[in-house]
Amino acid sequence: MRQGRASRSGMEIVTVETQGPGLYEITAEAAAHASGDGVLTLFVRHTSCSLLIQQNADPDVQADILAFFDRLVPPADHPSMSYLTHTIEGPDDMPAHIKASLLPVSLQIPVTNGRLALGTWQGIYLFEHRTFSHRREVAVRMSR
Amino acid sequence: MRQGRASRSGMEIVTVETQGPGLYEITAEAAAHASGDGVLTLFVRHTSCSLLIQQNADPDVQADILAFFDRLVPPADHPSMSYLTHTIEGPDDMPAHIKASLLPVSLQIPVTNGRLALGTWQGIYLFEHRTFSHRREVAVRMSR
Amino acid sequence: MRQGRASRSGMEIVTVETQGPGLYEITAEAAAHASGDGVLTLFVRHTSCSLLIQQNADPDVQADILAFFDRLVPPADHPSMSYLTHTIEGPDDMPAHIKASLLPVSLQIPVTNGRLALGTWQGIYLFEHRTFSHRREVAVRMSR
Numbered sequence: 001m002r003q004g005r006a007s008r009s010g011m012e013i014v015t016v017e018t019q020g021p022g023l024y025e026i027t028a029e030a031a032a033h034a035s036g037d038g039v040l041t042l043f044v045r046h047t048s049c050s051l052l053i054q055q056n057a058d059p060d061v062q063a064d065i066l067a068f069f070d071r072l073v074p075p076a077d078h079p080s081m082s083y084l085t086h087t088i089e090g091p092d093d094m095p096a097h098i099k100a101s102l103l104p105v106s107l108q109i110p111v112t113n114g115r116l117a118l119g120t121w122q123g124i125y126l127f128e129h130r131t132f133s134h135r136r137e138v139a140v141r142m143s144r
Numbered sequence: 145m146r147q148g149r150a151s152r153s154g155m156e157i158v159t160v161e162t163q164g165p166g167l168y169e170i171t172a173e174a175a176a177h178a179s180g181d182g183v184l185t186l187f188v189r190h191t192s193c194s195l196l197i198q199q200n201a202d203p204d205v206q207a208d209i210l211a212f213f214d215r216l217v218p219p220a221d222h223p224s225m226s227y228l229t230h231t232i233e234g235p236d237d238m239p240a241h242i243k244a245s246l247l248p249v250s251l252q253i254p255v256t257n258g259r260l261a262l263g264t265w266q267g268i269y270l271f272e273h274r275t276f277s278h279r280r281e282v283a284v285r286m287s288r
Numbered sequence: 289m290r291q292g293r294a295s296r297s298g299m300e301i302v303t304v305e306t307q308g309p310g311l312y313e314i315t316a317e318a319a320a321h322a323s324g325d326g327v328l329t330l331f332v333r334h335t336s337c338s339l340l341i342q343q344n345a346d347p348d349v350q351a352d353i354l355a356f357f358d359r360l361v362p363p364a365d366h367p368s369m370s371y372l373t374h375t376i377e378g379p380d381d382m383p384a385h386i387k388a389s390l391l392p393v394s395l396q397i398p399v400t401n402g403r404l405a406l407g408t409w410q411g412i413y414l415f416e417h418r419t420f421s422h423r424r425e426v427a428v429r430m431s432r
Contacts, residue, residue, distance in 0.1 A: 009181040009256045037297040039287075039329045039431045041183045041252045045263030047199045053393045054385060055335045060374035061385055067371050068361070068386045073212070083211050086204035097198060097205055098212045105197045106252045108329045108394045110429040112297045117427040119333030139261040141254040143183045143287045143327075143431045153325040153400045183431075185327045185396045189407030191343045217356070227355050230348035241342060241349055242356045249341045250396045283405040285398040287327045287431045 014042075014138040018128035021070075021092075023052065023062045027124045030140060034111045038144040042107045042124070045137045048096035049128045050103035056123030069129075073098045096129035103127055111142065158186075158282040162272035165214075165236075167196065167206045171268045174284060178255040182288040186251045186268070189281045192240035193272045194247035200267030213273075217242045240273035247271055255286065302330075302426040306416035309358075309380075311340065311350045315412045318428060322399040326432040330395045330412070333425045336384035337416045338391035344411030357417075361386045384417035391415055399430065 014029045034040050044051050055061040075091040076084045086094045107124070110117040118124075126136055158173045178184050188195050199205040219235040220228045230238045251268070254261040262268075270280055302317045322328050332339050343349040363379040364372045374382045395412070398405040406412075414424055 011181070011254045011256045011261060037299070039183075039327075039429060041254055043252065043254055043261060045261065045266065047197065047263070047265055052389055053335065054389060058374055061382065064372050064374050064382050065386060065389055069389075071371070072216075072360075083215070084208050086202055086208050094205065094208050098209060101196055101198060101209055101213075102246060102390060104393070105248070108252055108331065108396055110299045110329055110331055110427045112299045117299060117331060117333060119335070119425070121335055122333065137263070139254045141183060155325070155398050155400045155405060183327075185398055187396065187398055187405060189405065189410065191341065191407070191409055216360075227359070228352050230346055230352050238349065238352050242353060245340055245342060245353055245357075246390060249392070252396055281407070283398045285327055 011139055011141045014140055016126045016136045016138065018126070018134045018136055020131055021066060021128055023054070023125040023127055025123050025125055026138065027056070030124050031116055033140045033142065034116050035114050035142055036111070037113065038111050038142050040109045040111050040116060041141050041143065043139045044105055044126065045139060047100050048093065048130050049126060049136055050100050050105065051107050051138070052103055052125045052127045053107060053122050054125060055121050057121055069099055092131040099129045155283055155285045158284055160270045160280045160282065162270065162278050162280055164275055165210060165272055167198070167269040167271055169267050170270055170282065171200070174268050175260055177284045177286065178260050179258050179286055180255070181257065182255050182286050184253045184255050184260060185285050185287065187283045188249055188270065189283060191244050192237065192274050193270060193280055194244050194249065195251050195282070196247055196269045196271045197251060197266050198269060199265050201265055213243055236275040243273045299427055299429045302428055304414045304424045304426065306414070306422045306424055308419055309354060309416055311342070311413040311415055313411050314414055314426065315344070318412050319404055321428045321430065322404050323402050323430055324399070325401065326399050326430050328397045328399050328404060329429050329431065331427045332393055332414065333427060335388050336381065336418050337414060337424055338388050338393065339395050339426070340391055340413045340415045341395060341410050342413060343409050345409055357387055380419040387417045
């Protein structure tokens with residue numbers, strides 16, 4: 001995972017290099033863009049990955065979340081998914097779009113004195129749904 | 145689909161006339177309310193339709209998303225839904241409330257120089273879950 | 289249910305004492321923090337409960353929503369959930385994390401002249417997924 005920043009009128013881009021399905025933590029990168037008092041908005045600029053705030057302590061939680069979503073939305077070549085029509089981009093593509101509909105594309109977190117109002121156990125993640133490597137962009141911006 | 149606007153202290157209303165379940169694109173209407181630098185908030189004022197950001201290129205993607213949610217939450221007269229109790233408003237009503245719980249009621253999109261930070265393939269949609277025609281309102285507002 | 293407030297640089301905390309799974313209405317508490325023109329952000333500081341905007345008229349709707357999510361994500365000791373690995377905190381814990389991934393952690397509601405732009409039938413709820421009593425915190429903040 002690599003992070004980049006590009007300031008444009010107050011908006012920053014957090015870049016995440018993903019290598020297959022999973023939760024990639026971006027809590028520190030998001031926190032680095034929080035300042036003063038207001039609300040931090042995160043917005044993922046893609047339709048086959050998601051944002052997610054989840055438990056940051058036990059990796060088993062993240063593994064179970066992945067397993068649940070893979071069972072709820074199996075690959076397109078699974079018999080239960082035979083109704084899918086958009087299959088030209090591979091068996092992981094359309095399920096990725098469906099997962100990206102079920103999970104957040106935008107998140108807003110209150111900020112006080114430059115600190116995110118996260119609970120003790122909350123981490124911020126980029127949730128990759130595609131099989132192959134991708135370079136993902138999360139737009140981040142404070143509002144007051 | 146018809147769009148209306150009604151400025152009230154900076155809040156605008158995008159109106160969408162729906163004719164049955166499906167994704168109704170409102171990207172242009174949302175973009176028309178973006179200005180300067182900040183965050184655009186969209187909020188749908190109903191509990192049986194949703195907002196959704198999804199792939200805007202291949203209509204098959206949208207058809208597959210509809211098919212997935214119809215299988216996940218079938219009409220109330222489907223045997224698997226016999227546990228539902230709120231059925232007086234028709235077999236499409238309670239499933240619409242459930243879909244509206246699974247899909248976004250609010251979205252936030254960063255704005256730079258009046259442009260939404262949407263990715264190349266992202267479109268903004270009103271996702272109608274009810275069978276009959278409805279007039280839907282999406283409240284839209286910039287914050288800085 | 290008990291509500292508390294603690295002003296910190298414009299951020300307020302709405303506290304909800306939950307006694308088991310269900311929807312706990314916080315519309316009035318949220319509305320009390322709306323002022324002027326802008327957007328109200330609500331953010332739940334936990335990973336095993338959610339926020340939800342849903343129909344506020346018929347309690348059957350809320351019961352059906354609970355029933356749907358309990359069927360979609362049964363307790364960890366249900367045969368269909370035998371793949372779960374994070375089970376040390378009880379059979380309700382990992383399903384609570386999964387529900388908290390499917391349902392909103394943050395909500396944004398436009399505000400005009402101090403009034404939330406809620407539709408007629410929209411209520412704001414804290415959706416508790418855990419079996420035992422919990423003290424939940426919802427961070428609330430206006431942005432302009």
